[in-house]
Amino acid sequence: MNAVEIEAAISDLALLPFDGQEFPFAFLAAFGNKETAIKRLRSGNNNLSDVPGGVLQRNNIHIAVCKAGSVSETLKALRASPATAKAKAKFILATDGQTLEAEDLATGETIAPVYPDFPNYLGFFLPLAGIATIKEIKDNPVDVRATGRLNKLYVELLRENPDWATEERRADMNHFMARLIFCFFAEDTDIFNGEGLFTQTIEQWSERDGSNTHQLLAEIFRAMNIKSGDRGICEPRLPNWANGFPYVNGGLFSGSTDAPRFTRMARTYLIHAGNLNWKEINPDIFGSMIQAVADDEERGALGMHYTSVPNILKVLNPLFLDDLRAQLEDAGQNERKLLNLRKRLAHIRVFDPACGSGNFLVIAYKQMREIEFEINRRRNETHRGSDIPLTNFRGIELREFPAEIARLALIIAEYQCDVRYRGQKDALADFLPLSKENWIICGNALRLDWLSICPPTGTGVKVTADDLFQTPLDQSEIDFENEGGETYICGNPPYLGSRDQKDEHKSDLKALFDKRIQNWKSLDYVAGWFLKAADYSIKTQAFTAFVTTNSICQGLQVPILWTEIFRVGCSIEFAHTSFRWANLASHNAGVTVAIVGIAAQPRNPRRLFSLDTSGSTVERQCMHINAYLASGESVIIDKASHPLSALSEMTFGNTPIDGGYLLLSRDERDALGLTQEQQHRFVRRILGSAEFIRGLERYCLWINDQHLAEALTIDAIAQRVHHVRSVRLNGGKTARDIAERSHQFQRMFFGLNSTLIVPGVSSESRPYLPVGYETSETVISNLAFALYDAPLWNMALIASRLHLVWIGTVCGKLETRYRYSNTLGWNTFPVPLLTEQNKADLTACAEAILLAREAHFPATIAELYDPEKMPANLRHAHERNDEVLERIYIGRRFKNDTERLEKLFELYTQMTASAVAQPPKKSSRGKK
Known part of the structure; x- marks a missing residue:
């Protein structure tokens, strides 16, 4: 469940007649607990409560329903309950159906609303659904509640008015919703003369069955377009009842005043939405949630389109806000310096070329208004109007409705700031009528000329426009002069990995990259925004920072994208290494992203942000940041066909291309009916990543040519070989080429004595990369990498923290998991020249790791390397391995991963600059 669904569920629960026996279970169901879990609690099997009327869910909440007037005493009993502590409950809650009290046991925070109002405390309870508490929602859940109300209204209106759901009328429907949002906000903020004017007018003058509601709305909208x-x-x-509405203009109520027809339920939803307190709406987060209402594909994820303010500030603060605050601090009470800063603020342009519903622009505007107010306060000019024009906050958005919501969100933000900093009277005096200037452009950002939308300093752009809320595609609509100003580009462009892109996305990237770089088809869609920003920055001296998938700073995408950006003349000015960009989905940690700031003339020192083990942001200043978001020169790691250091060759395991007929489960192996001697001759254990890490048992047919005739006398084997041949003959060229030896894998590689196995994919939560030592009887599949007959000291390198850090930086990831690459990770791994004693010491470390694992047989690699359960002797063996290896590199342990990466990049640069590559080593792997 997401936050909107939870809010709807608890709101419905609060409206029902109170049922003391049912309440605990209904409350838990509202937060996404499955019926099976609730059934077990009902039966008492999982209910460990020791408080009368109590229901206790382990690791979650202890609830008790009590007699009237004893809520506080019951909450005290829940707090003191031994069962509460033993079950590690995070919350306690007591209610008698009239009042409700609850406590967050981790923070000590409490709430005590009357029972019908407990849904207003949605943010307090969200952790019960596995959703991290977000300050904006916790303090004020009206954004979530408003989204839910509008979604119900929207769905009901489309059901009653299917013609409004068509492509031809969808823009009308979205414009209608924008009008409603403005009316809800205006009636609660004195923009309309009389609190609740809009909702009360609908409630008083419309029929209960909703039959004339559309006519009333049409007249209200018409009134707001007449002076x-x-x-x-x-x-x-x-x-007469419509004359009370003011003239609004700005294009919001111009044109058609047509409204969809209402049912009784739609009218009810409209009134319920209006009864919320829209005065407290957060335009910086509301927009990203409401945009999902109007998108059929996104509505299933309703409420998840939340971009938290702290995350956005990770972009905006180092981009330009920190500098403004530093200048404010330096100005002190000096009126001349304060005046200069105020003039600077008035000429700063913030440009989001993928603005969605305007979150970044709104937050930038509010932060700048806060700084401007402090300037005015110090200059004793607190009632002075703002010099910061909304038209300096420019954006591009592909879809019409989010673009419309972005304009509306900025208008609301401006009014709220005026009220806060100038007072209600002055804010109202300047608010209406709305301006017709338009600064959010609807179009494809990768196809538009950014210079025409946010022109260089001192360049004017003027294209006539009808109004603010009806945007001709691809056109700027203000006369824009900004002499002496700065431009900051920011945002959260769409990511879309290469496999997720549709034809239109590929076409966009082709138009940008095709004549400039090769292999562009492997790039994430967000790469297009970086290239456009780099080109724009060279001409305008703008500074850019985007939230991006961390994959463009890892693996194969780095040499494709960043070589071109560096060639253009841009450098990385600041960056935030990988972190989770969370949303409001239950138990959903969100996507892993990075933040990258680029500029043609970067400011020094460069700033590199990361999260420490406690989740706190740590800043490091450095001279350079490379494309892997590490301190160092702009080095690019290219694939190498063989190790650049003196290491053993690593290759993919064996590919079956068999339709599954050469692979066997244990039962399938036994069903072959082989003698022990035949089984030894024709069957081998096979390991891929999953089998090695999780201890899964899998086998394969492994038939050497000299044993083929004998193998084919066994019907079960002959049938499988026949099926493999059929699969290959009907496959691609590679499969057809090996159809005549359908008793074998594509390749038949194995170690004569031993094999080291390295999984292709591994969990990011493990403190070390899993690497294993196998006998010559084990086959490695193509889902893992193999080093055949390699000296054991190679294992010590792979199992080290140094190698994990290198792989995590240069190889890329599958989702958040480590994705290994022999050509990018192993062959490029910088290793100093090892003495024979170094190799002996590392061999001893690898042996110690293997012995430590063996002591815990039959525990799997997954169990042994669980970060919370890793055995002490195994952890000690790895730490000893790290100490021995790191002393070879610098004579001591590295202080942290940052220092490790700096040394590795330094060595890599030296290795590649010398242009002396080691010749490829001949493999000693077996082949028969």
Whole structure:
């Protein structure tokens, strides 16, 4: 469940007649607990409560329903309950159906609303659903509640008005919703003369069955498009009840005033939405949630389109806000310096070329207004109007509705800032009518000329426009002069990995990259925004920072994208290494992202941010940041066909291309009916990543040519070989080429004495990369890498923290898991020249790791390397291995991963600069 669904569920629960026996279970169901879990609690099997009327869910909450007037005493009993502590409950809750009290046991925070109002504390309870508490939602859940109300209204209106759901009328429907949002906000903030004017008018003058609601709305909208002086002569005449609405203009109510028809339920949803307190709406987060309402594909993820303010500030602060605050600090009470800073603020342009519903622009605007107010306060000019124009906050958005919401969110933000910093009277005096200037462009950002939308300093752009809320595609619509100003580009462009891109996305990237670089088809879609920003920055001296998938700073995408960006003339000015960009989905940690800031003339020192083990942000200043978001020169790691250091060759395991007929489970192996001698001759254990890490048992047919005739006398084997041949004959060229030896894998490689196995994919939570030592009887599949007959000291290198850090930086990831690459990770791994004593010491370390694992047989690699359960002797063996290896590199242990990476990149640069590559080593792997 997501936050919107949870809010709807608890709101419905609060409206039902109170049932003391049912409440605990209904409450838990509202937070996403499955019926099976609730059934076990009902039966008492999982209910460990020791409080009368109590229901205790382990690791979650202890609830008790009590008699009237004893809520506080019951909450005290829950707090003191031994069962609460033993079950590690995070919350306690007591209610009598009239009042409700609850406590977060981790923070000590408590709430005590009357029972019908407990849904107002949605943010307090969200951790019960596995959703991290977010300050904006915890303090004020109206954004979530408003999203839910509008979604219900939207769905009901489309059900009653299917023609409004068509492509031809979808824009009308979205424009209608924007009008409603403005009316809800305006009636609660004195923009309309009279609190609740809009909702009360609908409630008073519309029929209960909703039959004339669309007519009332049409008249209200018409009124807000007629100036007061013209209302006496307009035709048809406005009804008296509509005359109370002010003239708004700005294009929001121009054009058609048509409204969809309402049912009784739709009218109810409309009134319920209006009864919320829209005064407290957060335009910086509301927009990203409401945009999902109007998108059929996104509505299933309703409420998850939340971009937290702290995450956005990870972009905006180092991009330009930190500098503004530093200048404010330096200005002190000096009026001249304060005036210069205020002039600077007035000429800063913030440009989001993938603005969605405007989150980045709104937050940038609010932060700048806060700084401007502090300037005015120090200059004793607190009632002064703002010099920061909304038109300096420019954006591009592909879809019309989010673009419309972005404009509306900025208008709301401006009004809220005026109220806060200038007072309600001055804010109202300047608010209406709305301006017709438009600064959010609807179009494809990768196809548009950014210079025409956010032109260089001192360049004017003027294209006539009808109004603010009806944007001609691809056109700027303000006369924009910004002499002496700065431009900061920011945002969270769409990611879309190469496999997820549709034809139109590939076409966009082709138009940008095709004549400039090769292999562009492997790039994430977000790469297009970086290249456009780099080109723009060279011409405008702009600074850019985007949230991006961390994959563009890892693996194969680095040499493709960053070589071109560096060639253009841009450098990385600041970066935030990988972190989770969370949303409001239950138990959903969100996507792993990075933040990268680029500029043609980067400011020094460069700033590199990361999260420490406690989750706190740590800043490091350095001279250079490379494309892997590590301190160091702009080195690019290219694939190498053989190790650059004196290491053994690593290759893919064996590929079956068999339709599954050469592979066997234990039962399938036994069903072959082989003698022990035949089984030894024709069957081998096979390991891929999953089999090695999780201890899964799998086998394969492994038939040497000299044994083929004998193998084919066994019907079960002959049938499998026949099926393999059929699969290959009907496959691609590679499969057809090996169809005549369908008793074998594509390759038949194995170690004569031993094999080291390295999984192709491994969990990012493990403190070390899994690597194993196998006998010559084990086959390695193509889902893992193999080093055949390699000296054991190679294992010590792979199992080290140094190698894990290198792989995590240069190889890329599959989702968040480590994705190994022999050509990028192993062959490029910088290793100093090892003495025979070094190799002996590392061999001893590898043996110690293997012995430590053996002591815990039959524990699997997954169990042994669980970070919370890793055995002490195994951890000690790895730490000893790290100490021995790191002393070879620098004579001591590295202080942290940052220092490790710096040394590795330094060595790699030396290795490649010398242009002396080691010749490929001949493999000693067996082949028969």
